[in-house]
Amino acid sequence: MTWLFLQAVVSGLLLGGVYGLVASGLSLIFGVLRIINFAHGAVMMLGMYASYWLFVLLGVDPYLSILVTGPLFFGIGVLIQRIVIEPNRDAAEHNQLLLTLGVALFFENLALVLWQGDFRTVRVWYSGASFLVADVLVEVPRLVAAGGAVLIALGLWGFLRTTDVGKAIRALSEEPEGARLVGVNVARIRGVAFGIGSACVAVAGALVTPFFYVAPDVGESFNIMAFVVVVLGGMGNFLGALMGGFIVGLAESLGAAFLPGSLKQLVVFGLFVVVLLLRPEGLFGTRRGR
Amino acid sequence: MAARLAPLLAAAALVALPPLLPKYALEVLISILFFGYLGACWNILGGYGGQFSFGHAAFFGLGAYTSTLLFLHWGVSPWIGMLAGGLLAAGFGLFAGYLSFRYGLRGPYFSLVTLAFAEMLRVVAVNWKAVGSSLGLVVPNRGSAPALFLFAEKLPYYYVILTMAVGALVITRAMERSRMGYALAAIRENEDAAEAAGVDALSTKLSAMALSSFLTALGGTFYAQYFSYIDPSLTFGPAISIGGLLPAIVGGAGTVTGPLLGSFVLTPISELTRAALRGRAGADIMLYGLVLILVISFLPNGLVGWIRARRAPAGGRR
Amino acid sequence: MSNDQRISLTAPIGRRRFLTAVGAVSAALAAPALVRAQAREVKVGYILPVTGPLAFEAQLALNGLQLAVDEINGAGGIKSLGGAKITLLPGDTQNKVELGNSEAARLIDQNVTALIGPFSSLVAFSVRQVTEKNKTPFLLLATVADNVLEGGLRYCFRMQPNARAMATLTVGNMIEMAKNAGTPIKRVAIMHEDGNFGTTMGNHVEAFAGKMGYELVQRVPYNLRSPDFTPELSKVKASRPDLLVISGYYGDSKIIAETAAKLRIGVNALVGLANAAYSNPKFITENRELTDQLFDGNYWHNPQSARARAVFEAYQKRFNSTMSNHGVQGYQVMFVLKDALERAASTDREKVRDAIAKTNLTDHILTQDAIHFDEAGESVNATPALLQVQGGKPVVVGPARFLEAKPVFPVAKWKG
Secondary structure (H helix, E strand, O other), rough: OOOHHHHHHHHHHHHHHHHHHHHHHHHHHHHHHHOOOOOOHHHHHHHHHHHHHHHHHOOOHHHHHHHHHHHHHHHHHHHHHHHHHHHOOOOOOOHHHHHHHHHHHHHHHHHHHHHHHEEOOOOOOOOOOOOOOOOOEEEEHHHHHOOOOOOOOHHHHHHHHHHHHHHHHHHHHHHHHHHHHHHOHHHHHHHHHHHHHHHHHHHHEEEEHHOOEEEOOOOOHHHHHHHOOOOOOOOHHHHHHHHHHHHHHHHHHHHHHOOOOOOHHHHHHHHHHHHHOOOOOOOOOOOOOO | OOHHHHHHHHHHHHHHHHHHHHHHHHHHHHHHHHHHHHHHHHHHHHOOOOOOOOOOOOEEEEEEHHHHHHHHOOOOOOHHHHHHHHHHHHHHHHHHHHHHHHHOOOHHHHHHHHHHHHHHHHHHHHHHHOHHHHHHHHHOOOOHHHHHOOOOOHHHHHHHHHHHHHHHHHHHHHHHOOOHHHHHHHHHHHHHHHHHOOOOHHHHHHHHHHHHHHHHHHHHHHHHHHHHHHHHHHOOHHHHHHHHHHHHHHHHHOOOOOOHHHHHHHHEEEEEEEEEEEEEEEEHHHHHHHHHHHHHHHHHHHHHHHHHHHHHHOOOOO | OOOOOOOOOOOOOOHHHHHHHHHHHHHHOOOOHHHHHOOOOOEEEEOOOOOOOOOHHHHHHHHHHHHHHHEEEEEEEEHHHHEEEEEOOOEEEOHHHHHHHHHHHHHHHOOOEEEEOOOOOHHHHHHHHHHHHOOOOEEEEOOOOOHOOOOOOOOEEEOOOOHHHHHHHHHHHHHHHHHHHOOOOOOOEEEEEEEEEHHHHHHHHHHHHHOOEEEEEEEEEEEOOOOHHHHHHHHHOOOOOOOEEEEEOOOHHHHHHHHHHOOOOOOOEEEOOOOOOOOOOOHHHHHHHOOOEEEEEOOOOOOOOOHHOOOOOEEEEEEEOOOOHHHHHHHHHHHHHHHHHHHHHHOOOHHHHHHHHHOOOOOEEOOOOOEEOOOEEEEEOOOOHHHHHEEOEEEEEOOOHHHOOOOOOHHHHHHH
């Protein structure tokens, strides 16, 4: 039993790291644009396809593909924000939500139309690598994904703290009126934030490609998880998203190990509902006007 | 003059034409009315109440499962089971609604929590053997048994859903003009101000929730009887949640005819895409996504809003 | 087989199709004499998810259908109908229920003698009503759910083993083989996707435990979309089974096999149950080391049959890929229909239906005795083959009389 528990903890943390990165992007977008981006998972999926094609056509290792997909999806994110979201910045909140839903439907089915529904896999030399720590399995690709995710998230956090753009983003996120007053180029920063969020999730996609598969609907499971994590961690709270990722990963993993059936999803959603009701600012967030 | 006649002609056509239509044209019409109905139910809470639920499938599924289980295990006619399902769904709606509204969940937070509730019900159904788990439930259709909501032909189903759709519209209209309707409108505009003006936001929203969920559940029973088969992913899944709200948004949330109009518009678009891009699965949904984006961007009040704006240029702003 | 539902909105028709349909119906009504005169062709419709999430597998089945049709037509068509050729009419369900219905209705209006399809059990539930209503023979293809033939249907037939047969015969074959190898199987664990397909399989494996002499020590339904199955597999490992059965789709089955190997799951063998991946040539080619010595209980062709081998090669030559179980099904089901057509000597749906019901076909390429159907339309002798991946390809290791190679059991790498 202890082994089962330990294994579940390790697996949960490894997956949680990736959830954290995915959620960080979502959290950033929410913090600055105040919209819940339903298209987040779809962008991740596109990022995975990009890594896949780079691998299949040019032999680029998925981890290295980040150097390409990161900037590429930053650009795509900026475009989406400029073309679809910015023109509707003053629309009702729920309408903005529906906009991202429209983008999600569009992208998911674009992938289906272009590349059909079959599963594609990337097999690299380290796909099968793993080691045991006191009987607990650690798979190398998952470890790299989790580690990479945490590093990137921390790097981003540092970026937000130290650079001008980062500070502008934080300003806009925490104090929108004040930010405007001190001359922050709101429109530009909103685009940048969406771009960074999209880049985050595309990179997360590249990180999971070595052990997951690529198909038009792979983003869906991460999408839901990202919402749960962001709510847990606090909307707009970057580090909270990372912590939330680990918590959700653990909850899911422990649920899978100790609950019958496929009820682990219930644990995650249950957690989600409870936090939404009792502490909507998240476990790590500070109370702010909704 | 023409504007007056058009709806009447349309109504007459809807009643008189179907017996003459080939079978799948009829199927298509049934689909249109079905999603128009779902949209109208969603509209009561979403369009009029301003509470955008992304998990209406929860009520749909509860309705479908309740009436089907009552029918399979105790031989209860689905006409009655329908009402039981509606009550159960309304009960769940009140429960979920109370939790959400009482804890002040609004806007996207409310949408997310409804999404979570629908998903949780789905997971429960998948893992619960007594309700069939993933195997679903088959509604045996051995021929005509109108008392048991079973028909050998498609035509009677058509008239049922037509009645339901019209009924939903009538109820929506009645509600719009009632006290509840005005209270909802006030809440939609500015909930805090409405509260300050004496509107009991909580009970008003709960009423809308109860009505919306009750009616949606009836749609679940129709689905079970028409398709003869239900399972967790079909009834509690996002297809139903989104399938209901899309027509309402496109047609015009918060209007009586919006959802139905939206459904009449979206469906042909889907077909044209399918015909034009022969056999490219997903092309039609891709277009739906685009349509949704375009409608939100350019017709934020949906088609009905746009039509109204064109008809009353001066002072026609909503 | 999939209950994968996309955001499935309606299946409307446009003016063009509407008019075509009306045209077809009136033509059929107006000229019955024309139809009866000289049946130069037999129209057979298929409804498959040729686009959408199951497109890949559907195409494989379609290849099989096409191979069969060309062989039949090449050999002179249906002799008892004066050499009438078979014309395959396409129908795309996109794996959606409403489309399944409308495509079936459309093909029926185009006067097909029979329909073949539709893969997904969900779609089948609905389409069978349409075919039953319209008294059109419906030959199921890859539809595994047991209750699809429930309800006294007259026009629906299933050539392959249903879920119950798949589950019980596969596990049974494994147990038999283990006994012969001197390492009996006593403790069985099953992991299955939590949809219709997996749950059905899981139910059977659980229900037959006592009867077949094993203990079901763990049953784990899982969510298809999970990126990680380590906790689920850990649960399995903790229950110390001898045998692990996996009923899943392509992507998840792959991750499970990988993780099970790394986790040193400790079983004597890993066996797929109608698994979408484990005997799939593409999966095997792309994952040589992982798939080596994996078992799978699945539909397959009979390696002892010269005809089957010839067909296998014909497929390879024509489509430049190995014939998979989908191809086998597609091919064989067309020949079942051909046999019925020959005996019926008519394209009249009722006569063809009766002919199918009386089928007793021994000249086939499957791993079973003669094909014939019971009252409900199930193929009585339908038997899945037990396959094991050896040397980079799946070989038949059971039932004994169809043996292609001896099984390797226990499998060291799963033993841990």
